[in-house]
Amino acid sequence: MTLDKYKKKRDFSQTSEPEGDSAPVDADSRRGMSTDTGSKKTGSRKTKSPDAVPAPGKHVFVVQRHAATRLHYDFRLEMEGVLKSWAVPKGPSLNPADKRLAMMVEDHPYSYRTYEGTIPEGNYGAGEVEIWDEGNYEPLLRQKGKTDEEILLEELNKGSVKIILHGKKLKGEFALVKMHTAKEGNAWLLIKHNDAHAVHENYDAEDYTSSQSKVTKLAEKKYKTTSSRAATKKKHSPVSSSEREKVSGYIRPMMAVLGEEPFDSEEWIFEIKWDGYRAIADLTEGLQFYSRNGLSFLGRYPLIEEGLEKQQYEMIVDGEIVAYNKNDKPDFQTLQHFTDNPEATIIYHVFDLLFLNGHSTETLPLYQRKELLKEALIETPHVKYCDHVEAKGKEFYKAIQKADLEGVMAKRKSSLYSEGIRSSEWVKIKNHNVDEAIIAGYTEPRGSRKYFGALILGNYKDGKLQYAGHAGTGFNQKSLKEIHTLLQPLVTEKMPFEIKPPTNAPPG
Structure with a gap:
C-alpha cells in the first residue's frame, strides 16, 4: 500500500518521524523474527529497533497519544506491511456503551509503531507523541482457508473490522464500523464488545495516562491557553431582537409535522420537545449562531x-435554546424576557x-448522525447533547406528561436531514395543547x-392560508x-389570504 499521502504531508528534513522509504516488512516473512526490545534515541525521536516486534507471528497494534492542534489518540493496526490509522478524539474505551468516533487518516509506515517524540512547530501534526498502549491483535472471526491478513483486509474493505486486542490496557474484542455515506467516507466508530474485559462504569483514557508524561504537560499548557483565550474573549453586551442581523446563506432547519397520539415503534426514536428558540450553530469558520x-x-x-467556542471540531449543529424558570423547568416566557433576567439558567x-x-x-x-454528534460534542454547563429513547414512545410520553413538559x-431512525422541509419523518406530539398560527400581517395602532x-394570524387548511383571527x-x-x-423586512404588497380579513377589529 502506498505511503504517498503520508510522505507528501511531511518534511523529513524537519521532522524526526520515520520516512518509510524502505519497502514495508512483509508480514509472512516477519512472523518468525525474534523480538528485539532494545531501544535507541535519534534526535528528538525515541524509538525501538525498527525490526522489533511485540510478539512474533502476530499482527501489531499501537495507540499513540498525540498533543497536536487538539489532544487525541491515534489507533493503528498493522495490515499490508503498513499501519492503517484512525484518529480517535476521546481515546478508546473499554465500556461497550461508548461508541468512539474514529476518523480514518492516511496509512503510516510500519516503523511508526515505535515512534515517540516531538514534531516541530510548523509541521503537519506539530506536537508531542507518546505510546499509550501497544500489543498484538487478531481477527475475531477466522475463516477456513484464509490467512489472518486476508480476513482483516476483507473486513476493512467491507467497513466492519472485528478484532481481539492483546494490549497492556486494551484487551478483548473490539469492532471498527464505518459510517457508510458517499460524502463522509472516513468516519468510523470504535466499539468495545461486551466480554470479560469490558467495564460498565465511565471510562476515560486520560485516567490511564501518567500526569508526568511530556504529552500531558504540553497539553495542559497548550489547551489551557486555548481555553483561556475563549474565556477572555470580549464579552458582548446583550443584544435585543431589534438589533439582530440577518446571516447570509443561512441553513433553514428541518421541521416536523403535527401528530395526534404517541406511539411505539422500533424504527423511531423519541426526544423531548423543547419549548424554546430553534437555533443553528455553525462552527466551520469562526462562529455563526442564528435562528430558523x-x-x-x-x-x-x-x-x-x-x-x-470550546468545541474542538468544525461542525454545524441543530438544537434549541431553552431557558429555565425558578422551579428549574423549561419556560418560554423566561426565555422571551431573558435580557431582563440574565441570571436565569439557559441551555442550548x-x-x-x-x-x-x-x-x-x-x-x-439520523441514528448515525446522533452517534457522531454524541462523540464530537463537548458538553458544557450551557451546551448539552439532547439524548433520546428508542421504540417506547408511549411510555416516554407518559413521563413527559408527568414532568409537565x-x-x-x-423521529424516524433512518431519516435524512432535509433542510427547510416539514417532513413526516419527524412528528411532534404535544402535551401542552397550544394552537400554532402564522403571522400574516398586523393592524395599525x-x-x-x-x-x-x-x-393578523392564519393557518393552513388544504394547502391554503386561511384567516385565524x-x-x-x-x-x-x-x-x-x-x-x-x-x-x-417581511412586509409585502401581496395579500396572503384569498379573502381580505377584517382589519383593526377588536384584538382577539
Missing part, C-alpha cells in the same frame, strides 16, 4: 457562546449534526399604542417594538 429564519443570536446568550440543547470536519452528514441516517419529538395594534394582548412596549422591527 437566519437572525443572528450572537451577543444575546454569552454563556452559550462560550460553550460553543443540541440534537442533530449537519456537518463534521469538512463533510456534510445530512445524507447519513412541552411534548415529544418522534390606536390611541397611545405604538408600532402595531394586533397581529387577531392577537393584540400580552405585549409590552419593548415587545411591540421588537416584533414590529422583526416584521419590517
Whole structure:
C-alpha cells in the first residue's frame, strides 16, 4: 500500500518521524523474527529497533497519544506491511456503551509503531507523541482457508473490522464500523464488545495516562491557553431582537409535522420537545449562531457562546435554546424576557449534526448522525447533547406528561436531514395543547399604542392560508417594538389570504 499521502504531508528534513522509504516488512516473512526490545534515541525521536516486534507471528497494534492542534489518540493496526490509522478524539474505551468516533487518516509506515517524540512547530501534526498502549491483535472471526491478513483486509474493505486486542490496557474484542455515506467516507466508530474485559462504569483514557508524561504537560499548557483565550474573549453586551442581523446563506432547519397520539415503534426514536428558540450553530469558520429564519443570536446568550467556542471540531449543529424558570423547568416566557433576567439558567440543547470536519452528514441516517454528534460534542454547563429513547414512545410520553413538559419529538431512525422541509419523518406530539398560527400581517395602532395594534394570524387548511383571527394582548412596549422591527423586512404588497380579513377589529 502506498505511503504517498503520508510522505507528501511531511518534511523529513524537519521532522524526526520515520520516512518509510524502505519497502514495508512483509508480514509472512516477519512472523518468525525474534523480538528485539532494545531501544535507541535519534534526535528528538525515541524509538525501538525498527525490526522489533511485540510478539512474533502476530499482527501489531499501537495507540499513540498525540498533543497536536487538539489532544487525541491515534489507533493503528498493522495490515499490508503498513499501519492503517484512525484518529480517535476521546481515546478508546473499554465500556461497550461508548461508541468512539474514529476518523480514518492516511496509512503510516510500519516503523511508526515505535515512534515517540516531538514534531516541530510548523509541521503537519506539530506536537508531542507518546505510546499509550501497544500489543498484538487478531481477527475475531477466522475463516477456513484464509490467512489472518486476508480476513482483516476483507473486513476493512467491507467497513466492519472485528478484532481481539492483546494490549497492556486494551484487551478483548473490539469492532471498527464505518459510517457508510458517499460524502463522509472516513468516519468510523470504535466499539468495545461486551466480554470479560469490558467495564460498565465511565471510562476515560486520560485516567490511564501518567500526569508526568511530556504529552500531558504540553497539553495542559497548550489547551489551557486555548481555553483561556475563549474565556477572555470580549464579552458582548446583550443584544435585543431589534438589533439582530440577518446571516447570509443561512441553513433553514428541518421541521416536523403535527401528530395526534404517541406511539411505539422500533424504527423511531423519541426526544423531548423543547419549548424554546430553534437555533443553528455553525462552527466551520469562526462562529455563526442564528435562528430558523437566519437572525443572528450572537451577543444575546454569552454563556452559550462560550460553550460553543470550546468545541474542538468544525461542525454545524441543530438544537434549541431553552431557558429555565425558578422551579428549574423549561419556560418560554423566561426565555422571551431573558435580557431582563440574565441570571436565569439557559441551555442550548443540541440534537442533530449537519456537518463534521469538512463533510456534510445530512445524507447519513439520523441514528448515525446522533452517534457522531454524541462523540464530537463537548458538553458544557450551557451546551448539552439532547439524548433520546428508542421504540417506547408511549411510555416516554407518559413521563413527559408527568414532568409537565412541552411534548415529544418522534423521529424516524433512518431519516435524512432535509433542510427547510416539514417532513413526516419527524412528528411532534404535544402535551401542552397550544394552537400554532402564522403571522400574516398586523393592524395599525390606536390611541397611545405604538408600532402595531394586533397581529393578523392564519393557518393552513388544504394547502391554503386561511384567516385565524387577531392577537393584540400580552405585549409590552419593548415587545411591540421588537416584533414590529422583526416584521419590517417581511412586509409585502401581496395579500396572503384569498379573502381580505377584517382589519383593526377588536384584538382577539
